[in-house]
Amino acid sequence: MTYCVAVRVDQGLVMLSDTRTNAGMDNIARFRKSFTYHVPGERAITLLCSGNLSITQGVKTMLSRAIREAESDPEVETILNCDTMHRAAQLVGDAMRTMQGRYRESIAMDGAAASASIMIAGQRRGGKPRLYLIYSAGNFIEATEDTPFFQIGEHKYGKPILDRIIQRETSLEDATKAVLVSMDSTLRSNLSVGMPLDLTVIETDSFDFRVRTRIEADNEEFAMISQGWSAALRKGFEDLPNVLD
Amino acid sequence: MTYCVAVRVDQGLVMLSDTRTNAGMDNIARFRKSFTYHVPGERAITLLCSGNLSITQGVKTMLSRAIREAESDPEVETILNCDTMHRAAQLVGDAMRTMQGRYRESIAMDGAAASASIMIAGQRRGGKPRLYLIYSAGNFIEATEDTPFFQIGEHKYGKPILDRIIQRETSLEDATKAVLVSMDSTLRSNLSVGMPLDLTVIETDSFDFRVRTRIEADNEEFAMISQGWSAALRKGFEDLPNVLD
Numbered sequence: 001m002t003y004c005v006a007v008r009v010d011q012g013l014v015m016l017s018d019t020r021t022n023a024g025m026d027n028i029a030r031f032r033k034s035f036t037y038h039v040p041g042e043r044a045i046t047l048l049c050s051g052n053l054s055i056t057q058g059v060k061t062m063l064s065r066a067i068r069e070a071e072s073d074p075e076v077e078t079i080l081n082c083d084t085m086h087r088a089a090q091l092v093g094d095a096m097r098t099m100q101g102r103y104r105e106s107i108a109m110d111g112a113a114a115s116a117s118i119m120i121a122g123q124r125r126g127g128k129p130r131l132y133l134i135y136s137a138g139n140f141i142e143a144t145e146d147t148p149f150f151q152i153g154e155h156k157y158g159k160p161i162l163d164r165i166i167q168r169e170t171s172l173e174d175a176t177k178a179v180l181v182s183m184d185s186t187l188r189s190n191l192s193v194g195m196p197l198d199l200t201v202i203e204t205d206s207f208d209f210r211v212r213t214r215i216e217a218d219n220e221e222f223a224m225i226s227q228g229w230s231a232a233l234r235k236g237f238e239d240l241p242n243v244l245d
Numbered sequence: 246m247t248y249c250v251a252v253r254v255d256q257g258l259v260m261l262s263d264t265r266t267n268a269g270m271d272n273i274a275r276f277r278k279s280f281t282y283h284v285p286g287e288r289a290i291t292l293l294c295s296g297n298l299s300i301t302q303g304v305k306t307m308l309s310r311a312i313r314e315a316e317s318d319p320e321v322e323t324i325l326n327c328d329t330m331h332r333a334a335q336l337v338g339d340a341m342r343t344m345q346g347r348y349r350e351s352i353a354m355d356g357a358a359a360s361a362s363i364m365i366a367g368q369r370r371g372g373k374p375r376l377y378l379i380y381s382a383g384n385f386i387e388a389t390e391d392t393p394f395f396q397i398g399e400h401k402y403g404k405p406i407l408d409r410i411i412q413r414e415t416s417l418e419d420a421t422k423a424v425l426v427s428m429d430s431t432l433r434s435n436l437s438v439g440m441p442l443d444l445t446v447i448e449t450d451s452f453d454f455r456v457r458t459r460i461e462a463d464n465e466e467f468a469m470i471s472q473g474w475s476a477a478l479r480k481g482f483e484d485l486p487n488v489l490d
Binding site: 156157159160161163164165172173174176177178180181185188189201210211221222224225228229230232233234235236237239240241242243244 | 401402404405406408409410417418419421422423425426430433434446455456466467469470473474475476477478479480481482484485486487488489
C-alpha cells in the first residue's frame with residue numbers, strides 16, 4: 001500500500017509520501033514514491049506515485065528518457081521544457097497510457113492489478129502553482145480552490161484532519177503540519193504504509209524547493225508532531241463533556 | 246453505506262449505529278440498524294446490522310419469529326432463551342446462512358451484493374458481557390482484551406480515535422464518548438453515513454440497558470461533543486510545533 005498527499009494553497013505546494021510497497025503481506029520493500037524535477041529559477045516539480053510499481057517506474061523512465069534526449073535535441077518535449085504545468089500533466093498521462101497499453105492485459109492475465117495513479121505538482125515561471133492527479137487511463141483532474149488537496153493510496157485515515165484544516169488561505173507552515181499529522185494517523189492505522197517519508201515544499205513564485213527532504217524513522221521533528229498530536233487528542237478527548245448521566 | 250461500532254470494556258458494552266441506507270447515490274433512505282432484545286434481570290442484547298438490507302431484515306425476522314414461537318413452545322431455542330451469548334451468536338449465524346443460501350445467487354445474478362455482517366453484543370445472567378461479529382458466511386469472531394471493539398461498514402474514518410482510546414480498562418463513560426467522536430468523524434467524511442444515531446449502553450451485570458436512545462440531528466449533547474472535538478482538534482493542531490524553518 002501507499003499513502004501520498006499533495007496540497008495546493010495560495011502560498012505554494014506541499015507533497016508528502018511514504019516509502020513502503022508490498023506484493024502481498026509477506027513481500028514488503030522500500031521504494032521512493034516521490035521524485036523531483038528542477039530547472040532552477042524556472043520550474044520546480046514533484047511527482048508522487050502509487051499503484052502498480054512496474055507501471056509507475058515505467059512512466060518515470062519514459063519521462064527521464066525524454067529529458068535526456070532533449071539535451072541533444074531541444075525539439076523533444078519534456079516535463080522540464082513544456083509550455084505549461086497542464087501540458088506536463090498531459091505528458092505524464094501519455095506515458096501512463098503507453099505503459100498501460102503495453103502491460104495492462106498481461107498483468108491482468110497474471111491475476112494482478114495494473115492500476116496506478118500519479119500526482120504532479122509544481123510551478124513554471126509565467127504560470128501558477130498547479131496540482132494534478134493522473135489516473136490509470138491517462139486522464140487527469142486538477143486541484144481547485146474548493147478541493148485544494150489530493151490523496152492517493154490509503155487515503156481515509158488521514159483525510160479528516162485535511163478536511164478540517166486545509167483551505168486555500170492555509171499557510172504553507174500549517175499545510176506542512178497538516179500533511180504530517182495526516183500521515184501520522186495513516187501510519188498508526190495501516191501497517192502497509194511506512195517510514196521513512198519524503199517531503200517537498202515549493203513556495204509560490206520561488207521555482208525552487210523550500211524543502212526537499214527524507215524524514216527518517218528517528219526524525220525528532222516528526223516525533224514531536226506525532227507525540228504532540230497524540231497528547232492533544234488525548235487532552236481534547238478528556239475535556240469533552242460526559243454524555244452518560 | 247453504514248457505520249456501526251461496538252465496544253466491550255470491563256465495565257460493559259457500548260453500541261452505536263447510524264440510520265442511513267442507500268441503493269446508489271440517489272436512493273437514500275432511513276432504516277434502523279440497531280435492535281435490542283431484553284429479558285429484564287436476565288439478559289440484554291443489542292444487534293447491529295450492515296450490508297444488504299433484505300438479508301439483515303430477513304435474519305432479524307427469523308430471530309423474532311423464533312422468539313414468538315417460543316412463547317407457546319418453550320423447546321424452541323432463541324437468542325432470548327439460549328444458554329450462552331456464544332450460542333446466540335451461532336443462532337444469528339445460522340439465520341445468516343439460511344438467508345444467504347436462499348438469496349445470494351439470485352442477488353448476484355441481479356448484479357447486487359448479498360454480503361452483510363451483524364454484531365451481537367450482550368450479557369446473560371451467569372455469563373460475561375460478550376461481543377461477536379458475524380460474517381456473511383455465518384462464521385463469527387469474538388472481541389477480546391486485545392481487540393475490544395468491532396466496526397462494520399465505513400470503518401476507516403472513525404478508527405483512529407478508537408485505536409487511541411479504547412482499552413479494556415476504559416470507563417463506560419469514555420467508551421461512549423469515543424464511539425460518538427468516532428461517529429462524528431465518519432459523518433463528516435462520508436455522506437452516506439447519516440443522522441439520527443441509535444445508542445445503547447449495557448453495564449456489566451445489570452442485564453439491562455443503561456442507555457437505549459435515538460440521538461436526533463438536533464441533539465444538544467451530540468452537538469457539544471461534535472463542536473468540542475472540532476475545537477480541540479483545531480487547538481491541538483495550532484499548538485503543534487512548526488516544522489518549516
